[in-house]
Amino acid sequence: MNLRLFAAEELKIALRSRWTQIFAVVFAILASGVAAAGYVISGGHGVQDFARTSASLVHLVVLIVPLVSLMLGVLSLSLERGAAEVVFALPVSRRTILLGRLLGLFAALALAQSFGFGLAGLLVYSQSGPEGIGDFVIVLGASFVATAVFLALAAFLSADAFGRRRTRALALALVAWVVGEVFIDLAALGLATLLPSGAASRVLILASLLNPIGALRTGALLLVEGTGAFGAASLALLRFTHGPAGATTLIACSLLAWTLVPAFWAGRRLERTDI
Amino acid sequence: MISFRGFGKTYGKQQAVRNLDLNVRAGEVVALLGPNGSGKTTSLKAAAGLVKPTTGVVLVGNPGQPSSEPDARRCLSFLPQRVAFQDSLSGQEVLNFHRQIRGVDAAHAAAALGVASLNGAVARAVSTYSGGMLQRLGLAVALLPDAPVFLLDEPTAALDPDGLEAFYKVIAKSRADGRAVLFTSHQMGDAERLADRFAILVDGVLVADIAGREMKDRLAERGNMRLRVPSLDASTLAGLRVMAPDAVFTDGELVVRGPAGMRPRVIELILARGHQIVDLVAEDGRLDDLYREMVGPQREPR
Ligand SMILES: Nc1ncnc2c1ncn2[C@@H]1O[C@H](COP(=O)(O)OP(=O)(O)OP(=O)(O)O)[C@@H](O)[C@H]1O
Ligand SMILES: [Mg+2]
Numbered sequence: 001m002n003l004r005l006f007a008a009e010e011l012k013i014a015l016r017s018r019w020t021q022i023f024a025v026v027f028a029i030l031a032s033g034v035a036a037a038g039y040v041i042s043g044g045h046g047v048q049d050f051a052r053t054s055a056s057l058v059h060l061v062v063l064i065v066p067l068v069s070l071m072l073g074v075l076s077l078s079l080e081r082g083a084a085e086v087v088f089a090l091p092v093s094r095r096t097i098l099l100g101r102l103l104g105l106f107a108a109l110a111l112a113q114s115f116g117f118g119l120a121g122l123l124v125y126s127q128s129g130p131e132g133i134g135d136f137v138i139v140l141g142a143s144f145v146a147t148a149v150f151l152a153l154a155a156f157l158s159a160d161a162f163g164r165r166r167t168r169a170l171a172l173a174l175v176a177w178v179v180g181e182v183f184i185d186l187a188a189l190g191l192a193t194l195l196p197s198g199a200a201s202r203v204l205i206l207a208s209l210l211n212p213i214g215a216l217r218t219g220a221l222l223l224v225e226g227t228g229a230f231g232a233a234s235l236a237l238l239r240f241t242h243g244p245a246g247a248t249t250l251i252a253c254s255l256l257a258w259t260l261v262p263a264f265w266a267g268r269r270l271e272r273t274d275i
Numbered sequence: 276m277i278s279f280r281g282f283g284k285t286y287g288k289q290q291a292v293r294n295l296d297l298n299v300r301a302g303e304v305v306a307l308l309g310p311n312g313s314g315k316t317t318s319l320k321a322a323a324g325l326v327k328p329t330t331g332v333v334l335v336g337n338p339g340q341p342s343s344e345p346d347a348r349r350c351l352s353f354l355p356q357r358v359a360f361q362d363s364l365s366g367q368e369v370l371n372f373h374r375q376i377r378g379v380d381a382a383h384a385a386a387a388l389g390v391a392s393l394n395g396a397v398a399r400a401v402s403t404y405s406g407g408m409l410q411r412l413g414l415a416v417a418l419l420p421d422a423p424v425f426l427l428d429e430p431t432a433a434l435d436p437d438g439l440e441a442f443y444k445v446i447a448k449s450r451a452d453g454r455a456v457l458f459t460s461h462q463m464g465d466a467e468r469l470a471d472r473f474a475i476l477v478d479g480v481l482v483a484d485i486a487g488r489e490m491k492d493r494l495a496e497r498g499n500m501r502l503r504v505p506s507l508d509a510s511t512l513a514g515l516r517v518m519a520p521d522a523v524f525t526d527g528e529l530v531v532r533g534p535a536g537m538r539p540r541v542i543e544l545i546l547a548r549g550h551q552i553v554d555l556v557a558e559d560g561r562l563d564d565l566y567r568e569m570v571g572p573q574r575e576p577r
Binding site for chain 1: 286320323324325326327345346347348349351353355356357358359360361363364368372373375376377413416
């Protein structure tokens with residue numbers, strides 16, 4: 001009951017937020033752009049179908065959704081001190097409040113993404129029909145997973161961020177994004193060139209499994225494209241798991257852990273914070 | 276209803292409150308006074324379950340439960356010092372949300388809103404509210420659930436005279452309804468008007484816990500009587516100083532400090548010695564002065 005109230009309230013607030021609205025529009029433009037790109041590049045003859053659009057969309061999702069989830073998550077969850085004092089003095093546990101608000105934020109971001117995917121989907125459908133639409137839905141699913149993972153991380157970062165400490169949480173979120181997006185992959189590749197091939201491939205496997213952004217990218221591409229367009233790291237992962245099924249399972253476990261563990265620690269940290 | 280038992284709170288190295296023992300019973304209104312940074316907000320937040328005690332416990336309700344338990348907080352309403360709400364919501368939406376969380380019916384919510392008398396502003400976004408309007412909304416939210424325990428941190432700081440009057444009525448009614456009210460204020464007028472008991476914190480230590488009646492006596496003892504007396508001979512002044520040792524006479528004005536009961540005798544003595552009294556003003560001691568006496572010399576907030 002309380003959970004639902006907090007979720008509904010947060011959804012309402014998030015949908016009114018300029019940031020969510022801007023995200024929805026920008027995401028719709030980018031997704032439609034990706035969908036139209038292939039069509040335009042091929043001179044209007046070749047048609048960018050759902051399958052090819054989906055593969056390109058994976059990269060867009062993996063780049064933008066973590067950033068937006070982190071930023072919007074921290075901005076919304078880290079309340080002004082006076083507002084936090086009102087909310088946390090209510091007869092509702094801090095974990096319930098946090099979970100409710102996370103669910104509301106998730107719903108808002110999922111709606112915004114569905115809006116973008118919907119527009120892009122209509123565009124593709126009008127050009128090339130429904131073929132490969134399953135892949136498109138998978139990418140939307142991956143986008144939801146990314147939202148869940150990075151909202152949980154945002155919750156962890158903002159668990160003790162009230163008033164002035166918000167800025168710090170926001171900065172940490174940005175750092176986390178840069179690290180996940182470029183730093184880990186670069187570091188792993190650099191390290192791999194220095195190591196003997198066995199150890200090198202283990203490093204690459206770890207980088208694409210333990211880094212949620214790498215795991216998302218690998219997992220989504222695996223489901224959408226199969227193994228055709230894989231890079232070194234993903235191929236090493238496939239060899240390690242003896243095929244796509246094992247790889248998918250491991251990636252799913254990694255992402256589930258990346259959602260549940262930060263969310264759990266966020267609740268714990270929030271319970272222990274003075275407000 | 277509110278019970279601090281050996282409550283202490285340390286932030287890092289800063290000891291905000293030390294070993295506080297304080298009880299507020301049902302039907303009792305207690306003013307928590309003290310200089311800036313003396314630990315009033317910290318104590319109230321601990322009672323609201325927002326701050327974890329470093330030592331001791333804070334119990335609320337009857338039977339008392341630690342306020343860190345969500346269920347225990349059912350019995351309390353807390354108005355923070357700088358109350359705030361989500362900017363994009365309207366006042367009405369804020370109230371609706373709290374009404375649902377607290378399981379209060381709509382008629383009751385309307386009554387709480389009436390006290391705040393925000394009128395047209397309830398439909399506007401909270402981000403457009405003035406400081407006093409926010410405080411009124413905060414008060415309305417605090418009044419919603421009919422909670423038996425009120426914790427109000429400087430509830431009058433931003434109120435206009437009408438708001439103040441409405442607030443005084445609310446507190447009077449709360450007392451009559453048997454609520455336990457603990458509030459802080461820097462306005463001695465609030466304290467004098469509302470409080471049944473005065474608790475004074477200085478540097479996190481409770482230096483005084485005085486019942487209203489006792490406070491009245493102490494104030495009466497610190498009363499002043501000013502008399503315009505054209506002339507006064509030395510032996511009369513000496514006679515007066517037997518009753519009131521620090522009586523002073525300058526420029527035709529005689530100032531006699533002391534309890535009200537002494538005043539008729541002072542007047543009698545002056546008249547009996549054949550002096551004239553042209554004018555007379557008597558006043559009780561001021562809470563501000565007594566407060567300053569108890570708090571000690573002014574110091575910088577820590
Ligand atoms: N979150 C915090 N972190 C560190 N120190 C704090 C914190 N909150 C309060 N303090 C310190 O604890 C002491 C008591 O603060 P508190 O807010 O309880 O004072 P107060 O009596 O309410 O003052 P005021 O009259 O100005 O509202 C102060 O020295 C303050 O600096
Ligand atoms: Mg204070």
